[in-house]
Amino acid sequence: MSASMIRSFGRHCPFMKRTGTAVPAQTHQLNALVSRCPIMHKATLSVNSAASEAVVAEPVSDPITPTPSVEHLLEPTVFDAAAKEKAHEAYQNLKRTHPEHVQHLSACPVVGEEWAKLQNVDAILRSDVIPSAFDYENFFEKKINQKKDDNSYRVFNNINRLAKNFPRAEGKEKEDITVWCANDYLGMSRHPVVVDTMRDVLLRHGAGSGGTRNISGNTRFHHALEDELADLHRKDAALVFTSCYVANDTTLQTLAKTLPNCVILSDEQNHASMIAGVVNSRAEKIIFKHNDPVDLEKKLAALDPMRPKIVAFESVYSMSGAIAPIEEICDVSHKYGALTFIDEVHAVGMYGHRGAGVGEQLGDHVMDKFDIVTGTLGKAYGVIGGYIAGSERLVDTVRSYGSGFIFTTSLPPAVTAGARASVAYLKNSQVERNGQRQHVRELKTRLNELGVPMVESPGHIVPIWVGDAKICRSISDKLLQKHNIYVQSINYPTVPMGQERLRVTPTPAHSTDLLDTFSEALLDVWNDAGLSYLAPNSQTCTRSMINPITARPLTAEVY
Known part of the structure; x- marks a missing residue:
């Protein structure tokens, strides 16, 4: 086999392409790779003598001669008749002894009798019929693209909360942001009782x-x-x-x-x-x-x-x-x-x-x-x-x-x-709970008055209903980019598809002024998205303090 044909074969061989194996310069170097190839290793056990008698009808290593195409390798002149006959015989023997390899051997130009019948060479080269190492990166790329296509791909926002100015935070560029969706419901992460205790133990232990x-x-x-x-x-x-x-x-x-x-x-x-x-x-x-x-x-x-x-x-x-x-x-x-x-x-x-x-x-x-x-x-x-x-x-x-x-x-x-x-x-302080409850009530009242749809909830979590993954993410992004307000969009798999929402969690530190700013910003992005409103104070917006199953008051004075 000439150097040019080796190069051509190397460019099209699925084994060498998928494993990243360098194309050898000489025939004996190519033969050394055979034992590693999942197709050729089995084939050469029966057809080694036939492969060695293959006569290539092409001038030897002329650097000016154009590299032959794969289609050229399929022409009758590439292998002499005697070699092809022995290869065919070896293929039939292998078909009888190892039928499980037939579909793979059909991709090989030396032993595959069906190879010459193929009209679309590129199709077989691109197919997954040929066994080789699993293409992990391609698989991962497809899985990530699935998430992006259904708008459930998650991008983590860079939010750096400020303990001394809670619920403020710094963004990626140190811009001033107000966080409205943290699970630090009572702001205890920055309370002096907690911070001072942790500092003392940290320094000692x-x-x-x-x-x-x-x-x-x-x-x-x-x-x-x-x-x-x-x-x-x-x-x-x-x-x-x-x-x-x-x-x-x-x-x-x-x-x-x-x-x-x-x-x-x-x-x-x-x-x-x-x-x-x-x-x-x-x-x-x-x-x-x-x-x-x-x-x-x-x-x-x-x-x-x-x-x-x-x-x-x-x-x-x-x-x-x-x-x-x-x-x-x-x-x-x-x-x-x-x-x-x-x-x-x-x-x-x-x-x-x-x-x-x-x-x-x-x-x-x-x-x-x-x-x-x-x-x-x-x-x-x-x-x-x-x-x-x-x-x-x-x-x-x-x-x-x-x-x-x-x-x-x-x-x-x-x-x-x-x-x-x-x-x-x-266990003893009611200040934080009372402050948080007051601000939750204020937010629910405000959203009811504006007609912004909420998921019915008797407690401290205020889910704002959107129902579309792309729009929900867009509203969250615009609140952050345009108004420096961070409310995370909640999409699949956290909630079922079609039930996307914004999840708002006011804390004791979310003052009336912050609530005013939030309401105005929400209306702005809500209108930009073309979303509808409910009738003001509609009873379908939010559930009152009634347990939906028992139909009795849950907490008489909480939310």
Whole structure:
């Protein structure tokens, strides 16, 4: 084979193209690559002698001669008749002995009898018929393009919150921005009680914990925080995790794996962390309708009364603000012998006279119906981390068997100390909760008066309904670029497609002046987008302080 033909073959050979192999200069170097090629390696076991007798009807290595095309390689003059006959015989033998390789060998110019019949050479060169290394980068590019095409691709805004000027922040270019969508609901991340505590512990004990809870990462600050949380929820014990995602995932999968033949009944709108725990447990799962104790009871009634069961649900659903009929779900669960697992992530610090959540808001008798309660230290408490609280034996079981707790570095002492300070402070102070509630009421009233559609919500989360991913993202971008107001657009998969929204979370620091600015800016971008309004003060805009399931007041004086 001439040097020019080697170059031509190298440019078109799928193996060398896809692996990035350099085109060799000599025939013997090309032969050295054969053993690496998934097609030619099998073929040459039978046709090595035939391949070596191939006679190329072309002048040898003339640098001025144009490189022959692939079509030229298919012409009858390229291989002599004797070599082609032997190649054909070898192909037939291989077809009988290794039929699984036939479709691949058809792409090879030496042994593929179908090669000469192909009319579109480029098609076979571009196809995925030829086995080679998986094209990871191309696959990833296609997956990312899918997200961009359906407008669910996420771009992270550069928001640098300013502790001394909360809820202000600096943007990428240090422009002044007002944040309206943070989960730091009460502004505790910059409260002196928290910051001063963390500073003191940081200077004394350093930045990290040094290991897992079992290996040098267990401190008095971890125990003090767990005692504080157990007291908050009126439980025997608590256990701190690196996040509530990890707490939910680890606890659900650990309990469901440990309990024999356990089944988990999960609300259809549960958070991804709870879904992960259900899936990772490999236990049987049953999905019940959102916030529907009647549907839950039907499903529980069909199960063996002696079978271990866990009913998992949330108190406040983060993207809609919906609040569950907690007492009814607990009563139905216990009627059929199930453990109750409630996620109070968006409620702790916010509801109840000590901030224990919606359960406490409804009364201690309701809170006592929780077998397992999970919460976060990263939202109303303003720090980071998650936890569970429950009976001493249940918590100890998760501590002893939960891989998500055992095999990870523990939270730093400064973090656990700051979190404990925040929890303890909000057990007594009502100032932050009252201020936040006032501003939520003001915002809901203002939006009602303007006719801006809201997702019905009885709590502190104010979702503004858009219903289109592209428009929702555009409104969010324009608020930031034109008005220096940051409200994140919420798109799929956080919410279903067609249910896109802006999620607004006023804090105690969102004053009336800031509310005025926000309302004017929202109207400006709303009009630019050509979105419609509802009738002012329409009852379809937002739900009042009525629980949608029980049709009774949720919190008489809260929102």
